[in-house]
Amino acid sequence: xxxxxxxxxxxxxxxxxxxxxxxxxxxxxxxxxxxxxxxxxxxxxxxxxxxxxxxxxxxxxxxxxxxxxxxxxxxxxxxxxxxxxxxxxxxxxxxxxxxxxxxxxxxxxxxxxxxxxxxxxxxxxxxxxxxxxxxxxxxxxxxxxxxxxxxxxxxxxxxxxxxxxxxxxxxxxxxxxxxxxxxxxxxxxxxxxxxxxxxxxxxxxxxxxxxxxxxxxxxxxxxxxxxxxxxxxxxxxxxxxxxxxxxxxxxxxxxxxxxxxxxxxxxxxxxxxxxxxxxxxxxxxxxxxxxxxxxxxxxxxxxxxxxxxxxxxxxxxxxxxxxx
Amino acid sequence: xxxxxxxxxxxxxxxxxxxxxxxxxxxxxxxxxxxxxxxxxxxxxxxxxxxxxxxxxxxxxxxxxxxxxxxxxxxxxxxxxxxxxxxxxxxxxxxxxxxxxxxxxxxxxxxxxxxxxxxxxxxxxxxxxxxxxxxxxxxxxxxxxxxxxxxxxxxxxxxxxxxxxxxxxxxxxxxxxxxxxxxxxxxxxxxxxxxxxxxxxxxxxxxxxxxxxxxxxxxxxxxxxxxxxxxxxxxxxxxxxxxxxxxxxxxxxxxxxxxxxxxxxxxxxxxxxxxxxxxxxxxxxxxxxxxxxxxxxxxxxxxxxxxxxxxxxxxxxxxxxxxx
Numbered sequence: 001x002x003x004x005x006x007x008x009x010x011x012x013x014x015x016x017x018x019x020x021x022x023x024x025x026x027x028x029x030x031x032x033x034x035x036x037x038x039x040x041x042x043x044x045x046x047x048x049x050x051x052x053x054x055x056x057x058x059x060x061x062x063x064x065x066x067x068x069x070x071x072x073x074x075x076x077x078x079x080x081x082x083x084x085x086x087x088x089x090x091x092x093x094x095x096x097x098x099x100x101x102x103x104x105x106x107x108x109x110x111x112x113x114x115x116x117x118x119x120x121x122x123x124x125x126x127x128x129x130x131x132x133x134x135x136x137x138x139x140x141x142x143x144x145x146x147x148x149x150x151x152x153x154x155x156x157x158x159x160x161x162x163x164x165x166x167x168x169x170x171x172x173x174x175x176x177x178x179x180x181x182x183x184x185x186x187x188x189x190x191x192x193x194x195x196x197x198x199x200x201x202x203x204x205x206x207x208x209x210x211x212x213x214x215x216x217x218x219x220x221x222x223x224x225x226x227x228x229x230x231x232x233x234x235x236x237x238x239x240x241x242x243x244x245x246x247x248x249x250x251x252x253x254x255x256x257x258x259x260x261x262x263x264x265x266x267x268x269x270x271x272x273x274x275x276x277x278x279x280x281x282x283x284x285x286x287x288x289x290x291x292x293x294x295x296x297x298x299x300x301x302x303x304x305x306x307x308x309x310x311x312x313x314x315x316x317x318x319x320x321x322x323x324x
Numbered sequence: 325x326x327x328x329x330x331x332x333x334x335x336x337x338x339x340x341x342x343x344x345x346x347x348x349x350x351x352x353x354x355x356x357x358x359x360x361x362x363x364x365x366x367x368x369x370x371x372x373x374x375x376x377x378x379x380x381x382x383x384x385x386x387x388x389x390x391x392x393x394x395x396x397x398x399x400x401x402x403x404x405x406x407x408x409x410x411x412x413x414x415x416x417x418x419x420x421x422x423x424x425x426x427x428x429x430x431x432x433x434x435x436x437x438x439x440x441x442x443x444x445x446x447x448x449x450x451x452x453x454x455x456x457x458x459x460x461x462x463x464x465x466x467x468x469x470x471x472x473x474x475x476x477x478x479x480x481x482x483x484x485x486x487x488x489x490x491x492x493x494x495x496x497x498x499x500x501x502x503x504x505x506x507x508x509x510x511x512x513x514x515x516x517x518x519x520x521x522x523x524x525x526x527x528x529x530x531x532x533x534x535x536x537x538x539x540x541x542x543x544x545x546x547x548x549x550x551x552x553x554x555x556x557x558x559x560x561x562x563x564x565x566x567x568x569x570x571x572x573x574x575x576x577x578x579x580x581x582x583x584x585x586x587x588x589x590x591x592x593x594x595x596x597x598x599x600x601x602x603x604x605x606x607x608x609x610x611x612x613x614x615x616x617x618x619x620x621x622x623x624x625x626x627x628x629x630x631x632x633x634x635x636x637x638x639x640x641x642x643x644x645x646x647x648x
Binding site: 014015069094098102106107108109111113114116117119120122124126129132133135136137138139140159162163164185211258262263265270271276277278279281284285286288 | 337339354376424427430431433434435437438440441443444446447450451453455456457459460461462463464483486487488584585594595599600601602603604605608609610612
């Protein structure tokens, strides 16, 4: 049986790379830290397991392991790992599609409910010991557009539909979806946003998607509209967003991802009263590290048996193409 | 056709009693304010529409309108209106069952998500411009007990089940429910709470339910447990609750109702860091006043046609008995 050599790159995550004992039963594992300049020579490593998905220098994998054939990323958004060298190479890249779907969907539903029910104002009034009844809205009956038709976008859309929101899905090509009806496209985003109470971004950070939410889209979403970004910061023109939030031409936003992370202390987003800033945490729920290892392990079994891998990226597109 | 005379009692609510033009097309309407000492003589009023459900002196209806036969309350919890005189009288009492179900269920789902995803800590860290990733839990897979099998309790239970929580329903008699399986009873509440991550109170404030959540139940819910009360303050022994929250023997609580409302400024609940205090607002969403009038109007049609009324209270029980 083929016993592959696996280069596992840790570091740079909220949670350290977990013990890889189960992987070591199938493969020869060498764990290195992305921040360490000195790695052992790995001429025979054919597989890499990248824990640090925000690693700025993934091209180093190709020089450290010249025999590399497959990179598995412990994340869904793999924009950082898809460096020009890796895209140009013959190396397969797979991601962890599916692991974070429910966690992120709950996070988004929670943000929309917290906004609609004015929880932050409630906390502020509590701090002042002020009892002030208010009439809020229901989430039911509101319209939300979810940008992204991958498993995260669909799980969000399904949960918001279960909460009786009207859901519009936005993808890369116009088509009829059995579950969500007409899929709209990014070029129509301003028109879609005009009819929405909320816009949720769950799309991959591809070149094509860069800055898809700009001043025009934000103005269309409007002074009662709410933007939620759990995808990637690059989907939004951040300067336009700051301006729309400061002027009130956009009602508010909940942002879990940013152009630069951690969000720099000088960013005006921290202080705008109609913005929620959270530290790229929507996906990270208890057990997620073990789940990520399990996804890699399932694919490693396939690799060893010579079966086709799950979640293979189209490196040009920048995501796993939908089979639907 | 019988044109009834209706005494409508306004005042004392977040939202003033709405215009009753549609009611006036069917009946002779006299609107009074609960706080006003001087009402016109109303010897022929047979119907009362009580807008102020927290009114402390509903017995006044019987002296003001000696011909009274039916009181409709613009609320679901009618504990205040069920004064001893009114319970002892032959007057029918109906409530507005159904109007608030979805609003309250959304509010509860929002509170549980906000707690699980640590939104309040996120807001506090944002105020300090601190980026601190955390690993939270999912709501899916957690166990919640919902006390109350009326339409509010069931709508909450249904929504939390849709969010993949394990839901236990607690009612007044043990039985097998087609939707939620075994209904547990209040006498078992400590045993139920021991297996729960969260306990949601949506029961009516009857004498039987008074203080049903005491030290024993709170200790059973435990230091990781979370209490949500959107029912009535009297369901909880508030002193026990304060002690459990202050000592940490209970993890936290979100309270929308209190023994005394507005919550007095000297209550320690305002300042406990593991408590959310909100001002009895879970039900109040846009359009609720019109919805309440519509419910009364439907019943008034029935009254005029001599049909049986909807939502007739069992005044001894203190709520509308389930037809299931």
